[in-house]
Amino acid sequence: MSGYQAQDTVIRARAPQAPPVGLGALFAPRGVAVVGASRSPAKLGAVMARSLAGFAGPVALVNARDPELCPSVAEAVHRHGPIDLAMICVPAAASAGAVEEAALAGAGAAVVCGGGFAESGPDGERHQAALAEVVARTGIRVLGPNTSGFLVPGRGLTATFVPGVADVPAGRVAVVAASGGVNHALAFLLAEAGHGVSVAVGLGNGVDVTAPDVLDHLADDPSTAAVALHVESVADGPRLMAAVERLTATRPVVALVVGRNDVAAFAQSHTGALATSWRTTRAALRQAGAVLVDDERELVDAVGALSLTRLAPGATGVGVLTAQAGPGLLLLDDLRGRGASVPELTGATRSRLGALLPPLTHQSNPVDTGRPDPAFGKVLAAVAADPGVDVVAAYALHEPDALDLAAAVDEADAAVPLVVGVGGAGPAVTAARAALLARGVPALPDPRGVAAAVAALLADARRPAPEDADSRTRNGRLAHAKPPTRARETADSRGVAPRRESGSPCPRVGVSVSVGRGVGALDEDLAKGVLDGLGIATMPRVRCSGRAEAQAALAGLGGPVAVKLLDAAVLHKTEVGGVRLNVRTPEEMDAAADAIGSGSLLVERMAPDGVDLVVGARRDPVFGPTVLVGLGGTVAEALADVAVRVAPVAHAAAMVDELAGRALLDGWRGGPVLDRAALAHVVTALGDLLLDNPHVEDVEINPLRLTADGLVALDAVIVGSHGLEVDDAHPDR
Numbered sequence: 001m002s003g004y005q006a007q008d009t010v011i012r013a014r015a016p017q018a019p020p021v022g023l024g025a026l027f028a029p030r031g032v033a034v035v036g037a038s039r040s041p042a043k044l045g046a047v048m049a050r051s052l053a054g055f056a057g058p059v060a061l062v063n064a065r066d067p068e069l070c071p072s073v074a075e076a077v078h079r080h081g082p083i084d085l086a087m088i089c090v091p092a093a094a095s096a097g098a099v100e101e102a103a104l105a106g107a108g109a110a111v112v113c114g115g116g117f118a119e120s121g122p123d124g125e126r127h128q129a130a131l132a133e134v135v136a137r138t139g140i141r142v143l144g145p146n147t148s149g150f151l152v153p154g155r156g157l158t159a160t161f162v163p164g165v166a167d168v169p170a171g172r173v174a175v176v177a178a179s180g181g182v183n184h185a186l187a188f189l190l191a192e193a194g195h196g197v198s199v200a201v202g203l204g205n206g207v208d209v210t211a212p213d214v215l216d217h218l219a220d221d222p223s224t225a226a227v228a229l230h231v232e233s234v235a236d237g238p239r240l241m242a243a244v245e246r247l248t249a250t251r252p253v254v255a256l257v258v259g260r261n262d263v264a265a266f267a268q269s270h271t272g273a274l275a276t277s278w279r280t281t282r283a284a285l286r287q288a289g290a291v292l293v294d295d296e297r298e299l300v301d302a303v304g305a306l307s308l309t310r311l312a313p314g315a316t317g318v319g320v321l322t323a324q325a326g327p328g329l330l331l332l333d334d335l336r337g338r339g340a341s342v343p344e345l346t347g348a349t350r351s352r353l354g355a356l357l358p359p360l361t362h363q364s365n366p367v368d369t370g371r372p373d374p375a376f377g378k379v380l381a382a383v384a385a386d387p388g389v390d391v392v393a394a395y396a397l398h399e400p401d402a403l404d405l406a407a408a409v410d411e412a413d414a415a416v417p418l419v420v421g422v423g424g425a426g427p428a429v430t431a432a433r434a435a436l437l438a439r440g441v442p443a444l445p446d447p448r449g450v451a452a453a454v455a456a457l458l459a460d461a462r463r464p465a466p467e468d469a470d471s472r473t474r475n476g477r478l479a480h481a482k483p484p485t486r487a488r489e490t491a492d493s494r495g496v497a498p499r500r501e502s503g504s505p506c507p508r509v510g511v512s513v514s515v516g517r518g519v520g521a522l523d524e525d526l527a528k529g530v531l532d533g534l535g536i537a538t539m540p541r542v543r544c545s546g547r548a549e550a551q552a553a554l555a556g557l558g559g560p561v562a563v564k565l566l567d568a569a570v571l572h573k574t575e576v577g578g579v580r581l582n583v584r585t586p587e588e589m590d591a592a593a594d595a596i597g598s599g600s601l602l603v604e605r606m607a608p609d610g611v612d613l614v615v616g617a618r619r620d621p622v623f624g625p626t627v628l629v630g631l632g633g634t635v636a637e638a639l640a641d642v643a644v645r646v647a648p649v650a651h652a653a654a655m656v657d658e659l660a661g662r663a664l665l666d667g668w669r670g671g672p673v674l675d676r677a678a679l680a681h682v683v684t685a686l687g688d689l690l691l692d693n694p695h696v697e698d699v700e701i702n703p704l705r706l707t708a709d710g711l712v713a714l715d716a717v718i719v720g721s722h723g724l725e726v727d728d729a730h731p732d733r
Contacts (some may be wrong), residue, residue, distance in 0.1 A: 020084055020108065022216075022217055023109070023141060023209070023213060023214065023217040024084075024108075025084040025085060025107070025108025025109035025141065026085060026108075026109035026111075026141055026143060026150075026209070027150070027152055027155075027157075027199055027201075027217065028152070028155065029057065029083075029084035029085035029108075029109070029157075030057055030081070030082045030083075030084050031057050031058040031059070031060065031076075031077075031080065031081060031082055031083040031084060031085070032052055032055060032057065032058070032059050032060070032083065032084075032085045032086075032087060032157075032159070033059075033060040033061075033062050033070075033073045033076050033083045033085070033086045033087065033102065033107070034048050034049050034052065034059065034060070034061050034062060034087045034089060035062045035063075035073065035086050035087065035088050035089060035090060035098050035101075035102065036062070036063060036088065036089035036090040036098070037049050037061035037062055037063045037066075037069055037089070038063065038066075038089075039066065043089075044089040044113060044114065044161055045061075045063070045089035045090075047161040047163075048087050048089050048113070048149075048159075048160075048161050049061055051158045051159070051160055051161060051162075051165075051166065052087070052157075052158060052159065054156040054157075054158060054166060055155070055156050055157050055158070056155070056156055058076075058080045058081065058083075060073070060076035060079075060080060060083060062076060072101060072105070073086055073101055073102045073105040073107060074101070074104070074105040076105075077105050077106055082106060083102070083105065083106065083107050084106075084107060084108050084109060085107060085108075085109050085110070085111070085159070086098070086099070086102035086107045086109070086110040086111070087110075087111050087113065087149070087159060088102075088110050088111060088112045088113065088114075088144075089113055089114070090114070091114065091116065092114055092115070092116035092117055092120075092124060092127040092145070093116075093127060095112050095114065095127065095130075095131060095145060096127065096130035096131045096133070096134050098110075099112065099131060099134050099135075099138075099140060099142060100134045100137075100138060102140065103134065103138035103139070103140035104138070107140060108140060108141060109140065109141045109142070109143070110140055110141075110142050110143070111142075111143045111144055111147065111149050111150070111159055112131065112142060112143070112144035112145035112146075112147070112204075112207075113144060113145070113147060113148065113149055113161065114145060114146070115145070115146045116145075116146075117131075117145045117146055117205055117207075118205055119146055119205060127145075128145065128205060128207055131145065131207050131208075132207050132208070135207065135208045141208055141209055141213075142207055142208040142209060143201065143203070143204070143208070143209045144203075144204040144205060144207065145204055145205050145207060146180075146204040146205045147180040147202045147203060147204025147205075148160050148161060148162050148180030148181065148183070148184060148202050149161065149162075149180065149201075149202065150183070150199065150200060150201035150202065151165055151166075151168065151187065151197070151199070151200050152198070152199045153168055153169055153170040153171075153196060153197060153198075154170040154198065154223055160180075160184070160202075162180075162184045164188075165184055165187060165188075167191070168187045168188065168190075168191045168196060168197060168200070169191060169196035169197075170196050170197070170198065170223075171190065171191075171195045171196025171197050171198060171307070172195065172196075172198060172223065172224065172225035172226065172307040172308075173190055173195050173196070173197050173198065173224070173225070173226050173227070173228060173303050173304065173307045174197065174198045174199045174200070174214075174218050174221070174224040174226070174227045174228070175187055175190070175197055175199070175200035175201065175227075175228045175230075176201055176203070176211055176214045176215060176218075176227060176228070176229050176230070177200075177201070177202050177203065177228075177229075177230035178202075178203050178206075178211075178230055178231055178232035178233065178258075179202055179203075179204075179230065179232065180202030180204055181202070182202070182230050182296070183200050183201060183202035183230070184200070184202070185296065186200065186228055186230065186296060186299065186300065187200040189296065189297070189300045190228075190300055190303075190304065193300050193301075193304050194304075194430075194433060194434055194437050194443070195300075195304045195307060195437075198221065198223040198224040198225075199218070199221070199223075199224065201214055206235065210235060210236070211229065211231070211240060211243070212236065212239045212240050212242070212243035215227065215229075215240075215243040215244060215246075215247050215253070216243055216246070216247075218247060218251070219246055219247050219250065219251070224251060225251060225306075225307040225308075226251055226252045226253070226254065226303050226304075226306040226307035227247065227251060227252070227253045227254070227303070228254055228256075228299055228300070228303040229244075229253055229254065229255040229256070229285075229290065230255075230256050230258070230299075231255060231256070231257045231258065231281060231285070232258045232259070234281055234622050234623075235622075236622075237281075237284060237620070237622040237623030237624065237646070238623065238624060238646075240284070240285075240288075241284050241285070241287070241288040241623070241646065242288075244285060244288035244289060244290050245288040245289055248288065248289030248290065248460075248463050249289075252291060252303075252306040252307075252310060252456075252460045252463075253285075253289065253290040253291065254290065254291045254292075254293055254299055254302045254303040254306060254456060255282075255285045255290040255291065255292055255293070256292075256293050256294075256295070256296060256298075256299045257278055257281050257282050257285065257292070258278075259277075259278035259281075260278050260294075277620065277622075279640075279642070279644055280620055280622070280623055280626055280644055280646075281622075281623075283626075283643070283644035283645055283646070284623050284626075284646045287645055287646055289460075289463040291306070291456045291459040291460050292459070293452070293456070297449075297452075298452045301444055301449045301452040301453045301456070302452055302453060302455075302456030303456075304442060304453070305419060305442035305444075305453035305454075305456055305457060306456055306457065306460060308437070308440050308441065308442050309417040309440060309441075309442065309457070310417075310457070310460060310461075311390055311391060311417060311457050311458065311460065311461040312390070312461065313461055313462075313463060314461060314462075315390035315391065315457075315458065315461040316341045316390060316458065316461070317341055317342075317343045317386075317388045317389045317390045317391075318335060318340050318341060318342050318343075318389070318390070318391055318392070318393055318454055318458070319342075319345070319365055319366075319367070319383040319384065319386060319389035319391070319392045319393070320332055320335065320342055320365060320366030320367065320392075320393050320394075321366065321367045321368075321369070321379060321380060321383050321392060321393070321394040321395075322366060322367070322368050322369070322394065322395045322396065323368075323369050323370075323371060323372045323373070323376065323395070323396035323397065323399075323403065324368075324371075324395070324396065324397055325362070325368045325370070327395050327397075327421070327423065327446075327447050328366050328368050328395060328447075330447040330448070331366070331393060331395055331421070331447035331450055331451055332366050334447060334448055334451035334452075335393065335451050335454060335455070338451060338452075338455040339455075340451075340454060340455060340458055342365050342366070343365060343388040343389070344364065344365060344388070345364060345365050345367075345383070345386050345388070345389075346386055346387060346388065349382055349383070349385070349386040350363055350364065352382045353367060353379060353382055353383075356373075356375045356378050356379050356382065357369060357370070357373065357375065357379065358370060365383075367379060367383055371402070372396055372397075372399045372402035372403035373402075373403070374402075374403075376396070376403055376405075376408045377407065377408035377409070377410070377411030377412045378411065378412070380392065380394065380408055380409070380411075380412035380414060380418070381411070381412040381413065381414060384412060384414035384415060384416045384418070385414075385415065389416060390416055390417075390461075391416055391417045391418070391419065391454060391457055391458070392414065392416060392417070392418045392419070393419050393421075393450050393451070393454045394418060394419070394420045394421065394450075395420070395421035395422075395423065395447055395450055396420075396421070396422065396423070397422075397423040397424060398422055398423060398424030398428065398429045398432055400428065400432075405420060405422060405432060405435075405436065406432065406435040406436055406439065409436065409439055409441055410439070417441075417457065418441050418442075419441070419442045419444070419450055419453045419454050419457070420436055420441055420442070420443055420444070420450070421443075421444045421445065421446060421447055421449060421450040422436070422443055422444075422445065423445065423446065433445070520697075520719055520720045520721060520722055520724065521568045521569070521571065521717065521718060521719045521720065521724065522568055522718045522720075522724050522726065523566050523567060523568040523600075523602075524564060524566060524573075524602055524715065524716060524717075525541065525543045525566060525602050526568075526718075526726050527699075527716035527717060527718040528541065528713065528716050529726055530689070530716075530718060530726055531701070531713050531716055534685040534686075534689065535681065535685065536681075536682050536685060536701070536711075536713055537710060537711060537712045537713065538712065538713050538716075539604050539605045539606075539607050539712060539714065540557055540604070540605045541557075541602055541603065541604035541605070542556065542557065542602075542603045542604075543566065543600065543601075543602060544566075544600065544601040544602070544603055545600055545601075546601075547589075547590065547593045549601075550563065550589055550592075550593055550601050550603050551586055551589055551590075553603035554583065554586065554589050554603060557603065557604075557605045558605070559582075559583065559584035559585070559606075560581075560582040560583060560584045560605075560606045561583050561584075561603050561604060561605055561606060562579065562580070562581050562582075562583070562602075562603070562604045562605075562606055563579070563580045563583050563589065563592040563593070563596065563601055563602070563603055564578060564579050564580075564596075564601065564602040564603075564604065565578030565579070565596050565597075565599060565600075565601065565602075566599065566600035566601055566602045567599060567600070571717050571719070577595060577596070578596055579596075580592035580595060580596065581606065582606060607705055607707065607712055607714055608705075608707040608708065608709065609707070610671070610672050610705045610706045610707035610708070611631075611632075611664050611665060611668075611671060611672060611705070611706040612631070612632030612633055612703035612704070612705050612706075612714075613629065613630065613631055613632050613665075613679075613703060613704045613705075613706060613711075614628070614629075614630045614631070614632045614642075614700065614701070614702040614703060614704065615627070615628065615629050615630075615679075615682050615683060615686060615700075615701045615702075615704045616628045616686065616698065616699060616700035616701065616702070617647065617686035617687050617689065617690050617698070617699045617700075618690075618697065618698045618699075619690055619696075619697045619698070620646075623646045624646065624647070625646070625647040625687055625690035625691055626644055626645065626646050626647060626687075627644070627645050627646075627647055627649060627652070627683050627684075627686055627687045628642050628643070628644050629642065629643050629652075629655045629656065629659070629679070629683060630642030630643070630659065631659060631661045631664065632702060632703040632704070639660070641659055641660050641661050642659070643655035643656070643658035643659060645683075645687075647684075647687030647688070647690060647691055648684065648687055648688065648691060649680075649683060649684055649687055651680075652679070652680035652683040652684050653676035653677060653679065653680040655683065656674065656676060656679065665706060672706050672707055672708045674706055674711075675710065675711070678710060678711050679711060682701070682704065682711060686699050686701075695720045695721050695722055695724065696718060696719075696720050696724070697719050697720055697721050698717065698718070698719040699716075699717070699718050699719075700716070700717045701713045701714075701715070701716050702715055702717075703715065
C-alpha cells in the first residue's frame with residue numbers, strides 16, 4: 001500500500017485511558033478509524049491515512065471491500081480497543097450510514113470531509129439532512145461535512161488531508177474557522193509568525209459541531225491562550241455571543257468576519273448557508289468581548305500578541321519608541337488612525353530620557369533614539385515606567401552590531417507589556433524575533449504589524465467588565481436601564497422636552513404593543529404615543545380627521561407647523577407628497593390639505609433646528625432584537641455611518657464613539673451638544689420595546705433631532721409581524 005502499512009491498523013502501545021467527554025472524542029481521541037481507506041494514493045482515504053501517521057494511538061484503516069483492511073469500525077474496536085474518532089472518507093450519499101455505523105461501534109465523534117452536501121443543491125441538502133438525523137438519534141458529534149478537517153499538533157493529531165500541515169508546530173493559539181481552507185491558511189501564517197497552534201479546526205457546513213461548541217471546549221483547554229475566530233455565517237447569534245463572552249473572561253478572542261462587500265451568493269454556494277449581516281455580526285462579537293480585525297494578516301498579528309500578553313481592563317496609553325524616525329512615524333500614524341492614545345510623557349520621564357539620549361533626538365512621545373543606541377534598554381525602561389503608559393510599541397531595524405533587542409528587553413525589565421517590531425530579512429532576523437517571543441514579547445516584522453498588535457491589546461482591554469458579564473437575568477436581560485424621574489416628559493413652551501442631567505435616572509417604562517387588526521404598522525401619531533410612554537420627547541401634535549380640525553389645530557398650536565398624511569400603510573410620506581412644512585396661516589393650511597389629499601392628518605409644531613440622527617431597533621433573524629444609532633440625512637445614510645448593538649445594551653452611550661461624524665454632536669461650530677445619557681435612554685428604550693413585545697419587528701425614529709434643548713423625535717415608524725394595537729401609550733399633545 002502507498003504511504004501506510006498494508007494492514008487494518010497501525011498499533012501502538014498505550015496505557016488505558018478514560019473515555020473522553022465533551023468534544024474530547026474529536027480533539028483527544030484514544031483511537032481513530034479512517035472509514036473509506038484506500039490503496040490508491042491520490043484518494044481521500046489514502047491521503048487521510050498518511051496524515052494520521054504521526055498520531056500516537058491506533059489508526060484503524062476501514063474498507064469492507066478490501067480484505068487486507070478492517071471491514072468495519074465495530075471490528076476495529078473488537079481487535080484494537082476503543083475508537084473515539086471516525087474520519088469519514090466516503091461519498092456524500094454513503095456518509096450518513098458510515099457515521100451511524102461508527103456511532104453504533106462506540107465512536108463519539110466523526111469528521112465528514114467530502115463535499116456534495118447542502119452547498120451543492122437539493123440532493124446534497126438531503127444528504128446533509130440524513131447526517132443531522134443520525135446525529136440527533138445517536139448523539140455522535142460530527143464535524144463538517146465539507147471540511148478539510150482539523151489538527152492538534154501537541155497530540156500529533158493531523159486529521160486533515162492538506163499536505164504540509166503536519167509541519168505546523170504546537171503553539172498557544174487556537175483557530176476556529178468557518179472554512180477548512182481558511183483554517184489551514186491561518187495555521188500556516190501562525191507558524192510562519194513563530195506562534196504555532198494548539199488546535200486548528202475548519203467547521204465546514206456545521207451540521208452539528210459549530211463555532212460555539214468549539215469555543216466552549218477551548219474555555220477549558222489549558223494549551224490555548226488565545227483564539228482566532230473566522231466567521232462566514234451565523235446560525236444561532238445569541239449562542240455565539242454567549243460562547244464568546246464566556247471565553248473572553250479568561251482568553252482573548254480575535255474575530256475576522258467575512259462579508260464587508262457583496263459576497264452572499266458565493267458564501268451560500270460555499271457552505272449552503274446565507275451570509276449574515278456583516279455589520280451586525282461584527283457588532284455582536286465586539287459587544288461580547290471579541291477583538292475585531294479586517295484581514296487575515298491582521299488577525300495573525302493580533303491573536304499572536306494576545307496569546308503572549310494581555311492588558312489590564314481599561315488600559316489605554318501607548319508609549320512609542322523607535323530607533324529610526326521614518327518607521328516610527330509610520331507606527332505613530334497607524335496607531336492614531338486606529339484610535340490609540342499616545343499621551344505626553346511626564347516631566348520626570350523626559351528628564352530621565354534627556355540624561356540618556358543625545359540632545360537632537362525626540363524625547364517626548366514618540367521617543368526616537370536616532371540610531372540604535374547602547375542605552376536602548378534603559379530608554380525602554382524609562383518609557384515603560386511613565387505613569388501614563390500601559391503598553392510600549394517599539395521598532396528597530398535588525399543591526400546586531402549596534403543593538404541586541406532581546407538583551408535590551410531583558411535590561412528594561414519593563415512593568416508593562418512590550419510589543420516590538422524587528423525589521424530585516426534572513427535567518428538572523430528570524431532568530432531575533434524568536435528570542436523575543438521566547439521572552440513573552442510579541443515580535444512583528446513591520447510598523448503596521450506592531451500597530452495592529454497594540455490596537456488588539458487595547459481593544460481587548462475594553463472587554464466587558466465581570467459585573468457586565470454577570471448582569472444578565474434569567475430572561476436574558478441586562479440590568480442596565482436607569483429610570484427617568486417621571487414616566488413621560490412634558491414639552492416646554494417651545495414643545496421640546498427639558499434636558500435630562502447626565503447623571504439623572506433613565507428608567508425603563510413599560511409600554512405594551514399587542515396584536516390587533518389591520519396593517520402591520522402603527523400610524524405616526526400612535527407610534528409617537530408609544531415614544532411618549534417610553535419617555536422620549538416628541539413635538540406637540542394634534543390628530544385631525546379633516547380640514548376643519550386641522551385649522552383648529554393650527555390655531556391651537558400656533559405656527560409654524562408641519563402637516564402630514566396620517567396613514568399606517570404609508571411609511572415614507574415624503575415620497576408620496578404627504579408632508580408640508582412651515583405652515584403658518586389658514587391659507588397655507590388649506591393648500592397643504594389640498595396637496596396631501598383626503599384622509600386623516602397630523603398637525604405638529606415645527607421643531608427647532610439642530611443635528612439629525614437616526615435611532616432604530618429591528619428584530620434580526622440571527623441575533624434577535626438589535627439597535628442602531630447613526631447620523632441622519634441622505635449623505636450619512638449613503639456612507640452607512642452607524643453603530644449597532646444587540647439588545648439589551650449595557651453601555652449605549654458609547655455607541656456614539658463609533659460614528660465617523662461624531663464631532664457634529666459635540667458642539668460643532670456652535671451647534672448643540674449631545675447629552676449621551678439621554679441618547680442612551682432612547683436606544684435602550686427601543687431595544688426593550690422589542691424585547692417586551694415579540695410581535696414588534698421594527699422601530700425607527702428618523703430623524704431624532706438634537707436641539708439646543710435636547711433630543712426630540714420628529715418622525716416614528718413601528719412595524720409588526722401582524723396588525724398592532726397600543727395598549728397603554730397615551731400621548732401628551
